[in-house]
Amino acid sequence: MISEQGVKDFLQSGGYIADDAIATAVFLALHMEKPILIEGPPGVGKTGLAKALSSALDFPLVRLQCYEGIDEGKALYDWEYGKQLLYTQLLRTQLDNYLSVSADLREAVERLSAEESLFFSKNFLVQRPILRSFLSEKRSLLLIDEIDRSDDEFEALLLECLSDFQVSIPELGVIEAKRKPLTILTSNGTRMISDALRRRCLYLYIGYPELEREVAIVRVKFPDLCEELAHRMVEFLRKARELNLRKPPSVSETLDWAQVLSILKATQLTPEVVANTVGVIAKHQTDLQKVTDLAIQELS
Amino acid sequence: MERIIARFVAELRKSGIRVSPGESLDAVQALALAGMEGRRSSRQLLRLTLVKNVNDFPVFNEVFNRFFSRFKTENRDLDISDLMDAAIISMEGEFNYLDQLPGDDHEPGPLLKLDSDINPEDLQDLKSLTEIDPDDTDGNEIVVQMKGYRGKAKAPRPTRRYTQNPLTIELNKSSGSGQSITFTPEEQAAMQDVVSRMMLRLRKDMRRMKNDQNRGKLHVIRTIQKNYRNDMVPFQVALRRKRRQKPRLVVLCDVSFSVSHASRFMLLLLHTLHNQLLDVRSFIFNREVAEITEMLANMPVNDLMESIDKGDIVDLDENSSYGQVFLNFKKRYLENLRGRPAFIILGDARNNYDEANDWVLDELREKARFMLWLTPEERETWNRGDCLMETYGSYCDKVEVVKTVDDLSLVVEDLLRDIYADQAHPLDRKRLREAKAEENYDYHDYYTRGAGGGSQPAFDPGGRSHW
Known part of the structure; x- marks a missing residue:
């Protein structure tokens, strides 16, 4: 346990x-x-x-x-019609032999329906997720x-x-x-x-995480990003979330941004860095402007 | 412990959170599994199992704090994490004691017995004080009150001849101060909720209708495609689907001062409705008329409200003139309205003694599938002063008094249902109308709520109202 x-x-x-x-x-x-x-x-x-x-x-x-x-x-199960048809075709001779013993039509139907479960068995069942x-x-x-x-x-x-x-x-x-x-x-x-x-x-x-947890998430995914920078970018994004954006940056955006920053080998969070990478954080045209404005206001 | 949970659940239910017996069982099971290490984790466990909606979290927290803080005063010397245990022990002790007394377990009141010098009546009083909202019996019902508001910079602008209509004054008084033109997030959320419930109801009926509509002609190609794997034996039949028309709406909304409290919500309703299912064209007017369809779709609703209030779109300092507006509307827009839209006009029909030009409405009627006039005023005041409600009303299929958002959404829903019903197969039409009749029965206070007293307009779904 x-x-x-x-x-x-x-x-x-x-x-x-x-x-x-x-x-x-x-x-x-x-x-x-x-x-x-x-x-x-x-x-x-x-x-x-x-x-x-x-x-x-x-x-x-x-x-x-x-x-x-x-x-x-699509979600539970489906019957494999094609396979069922194929099997009846292939087994035609066997079926003929099997049914030819019966005296009349009624008996033939009875015999056949006794074997019906063969065709609706797990063999012909497609399992969906x-x-x-x-x-x-x-x-x-x-x-x-x-x-x-x-x-x-x-x-x-x-x-x-x-x-x-x-x-x-x-x-x-x-x-x-x-x-x-x-x-x-x-x-x-x-x-x-x-x-x-x-x-x-x-x-x-699950809402947006607290500051420490978000920094920890960034640190786990990108250990080579320095802690100071991780801290500052998370703080900046938390402020951006309060801007009333159309699509507020989420944890996945934080991670994307952290990746971009570590690829660019950035060490400082400056308005220029934000302006260059703003497309990672903001996903709407109106949001872009708001985020860059915030960067100028907060970081310079 | 089960008893405590049961009482806690009862408390939650009283505060409007729906908790099923199964969920309380889950809570008990969860507590037994995880143990009660402290207030925080117990709260988490209870919240995970009992509350199934984010919006209920604040209420839950409040109830939790209130419920479990009762024990705090009993055991000052203990730290918080032990409080629950202490409470449980004391309560279960009580129950053991009660078990020994036969016939005394109808209404066990362990909490009252915890200290004997408080009598039940006292506690009753205390409880009623801490209750959040006693008359909010149905927690899920969202009531958005229509409030009057004052334009940001302007004082109320009295008409010279008629100081102010009595109703507006009343609304302004009751609304209190601090009214702003923009919507609070709660109001927007509430509207979203009202609209989504309305959509749900509508969509259910529409889907039923659509399925039945499929009994049209056979779609030969699709049937063959579909039955390819069955060796072309048409087990499954594909039928042609009729193209469903979006209902068209044209809304004319008075934004002059006297009805602004109502039009404000009408605009929000439109904004919320806009992308959902309708083809709406929205106009606002005071003395001039202007189309705001595009703005509604593309602008944040609060920005739009502010620019309307500032008078950027139509001049708000003029006196409203319905006659003028209808004339202009006919000249500029009537020709290029597509299809046979349903008209909704929201306004108090106070024409400031201008030319009535009511013949224009007659022309509108010819274009329109349905005409509905919504007024925030009571029926008694329709004849007073410069109100032309009676004149204009006679051209409309229906005149309704709306005062709350619920009224508004019900009226709009009725209208949409009517529009859908018109396009539907005759059989469905009958069924839809029946569904509507049921609905009316459910909301039986609907026609009395808006038009207080015995003066409601006679409801006549087929034809015009009579007065």
Whole structure:
């Protein structure tokens, strides 16, 4: 049994700096076998958490990217029609022999329907991500990414999978998960997720990290960047987040910027450096101006 | 411990956070798993399991602090991390004691018994003092109050003949000071919420309708493509989909001082609606009329409100003149309006004794699919002074009194539903109208809320209102 501190430690070994809330959530999800629903602004490491967990725990990552119009054929399972057809063609002679024994049509139909389950067996089932993670021999990590992009129907479909970790297939019956996967759902909040789904999950909100944690994240990813500079750039970005930008810079932007600065071998944060690299931080034309203005005001 | 959680959950529910029994079980399980090492971690555990929405976090924190600070005074000498344990011990002690008394466990009041010199009534009083909002029984209902506001630099501009209409004065008084022209983030969020709920309701009906509309003609090529793997046996049929038209709206919004408190929210509603599903053209007027469709789509709403308030778009120092506005609108815009849009006019119809030019509305009617007039004024004042509501109203399909954002969104939703219903298959139309009737039943206070007293306009979905 891993403790909360243990969760923090092994996440750190996977290159992910977690705060208390994240560690607690992961800890609970591991032991209570409940999915975690993560919300937060884009780029704060929601998907990153799942990836770090999968590598740290050595759970195979099964990822399901949601989009508008995703359905059970894409998420749970599908029948392989082509294969089914091919098999009936190839087995035609055997079928003929098998059915020729029967006296009349009625008996033939009966004989055939007795073998129906052959064609609707696991041989012809295509496993899609959710079913695949349920049937995996090893405990896996199921990442349902950007659930807010899917429609209500798909959300309703997930309810059964997430509360009981089982999939009902009309032809086969209920298939239960061999090992309940550690499930992580992420959402950017572009649409309200229904209460029914929320109820089945632990709810974790990841916001922008505190100063120290963000510096630590930068330091872990780019150890060669000097600490002084990391500190100053994180401070600058925190100020930029308060500017009311159209797309405020997130942790992923911080990391991109840190990478750019370390490639450029910058040692000081000056307005010129910011002006040259502003495209990494700000992603809208109006934002560019605001950020450069802030740099002149703060750094000169 | 279960009891404490149950009480805490009850407290949360009272404050408007929805917590299901399953979630409280989760909380108990989580606490048992992780242990209670301190206030911080316990709060985290409870929050993870009980609260499923970021917006509820502040309320949760407040309730948490209030609920668990009750024990603080009991044990001054203990440090915070032990407080919960202490509370649990003391409470469970009480329960053991109660268990020994048969027939005394209907309403166990362990908290009251903690110290005996406080009687229940006292505590009741105390509790009601700390309650955040006693009349906020349904926590998820968002009420955005329409507030009057004063233009930034200007004092209220009284009309010479008619000092001020009584209603406006009332609204201005009740709104208090410190009103600004721009919207607070809460107001914007609340509007977002109102609109998204409206969209959800609408979209559900629309989708049902769209699915049924697919029972059109067979799409031969797509059917063949789709059934290629079935050896061309058409198991799955693809049908042609009819092209769905976006409903068109034209909104004329009075921004003169007397209705600015209402138009302010109308503009915000439009702004929020703009990209969602509609083809809206928005105009504002005082004495002149100007189109702001582009600005609504491209400018931050607060900037737009400020430039309107400064009089950059239409001059606000003039007296509003509806007759003039209609005439100008007809000259400049009426010819190039596409399709058969639905018109919404928001204003109090106070014409400052100008030419009424109501014949223009007759022409608008010919162009329009539907005409709706929204007024913030009560029906009783429609005849007073320079108000031409009766004259103009007779040209409209419907006149509604709107006072709150909820009213506004309901009216707009009704309208959209009507528009969709007009385009729909006859069968769907019937169903949509039924859905609407149900809805009206749900919001049964809707027509009385706006038009207080017995003077509401008779609601007649098919035709014009009668007065």
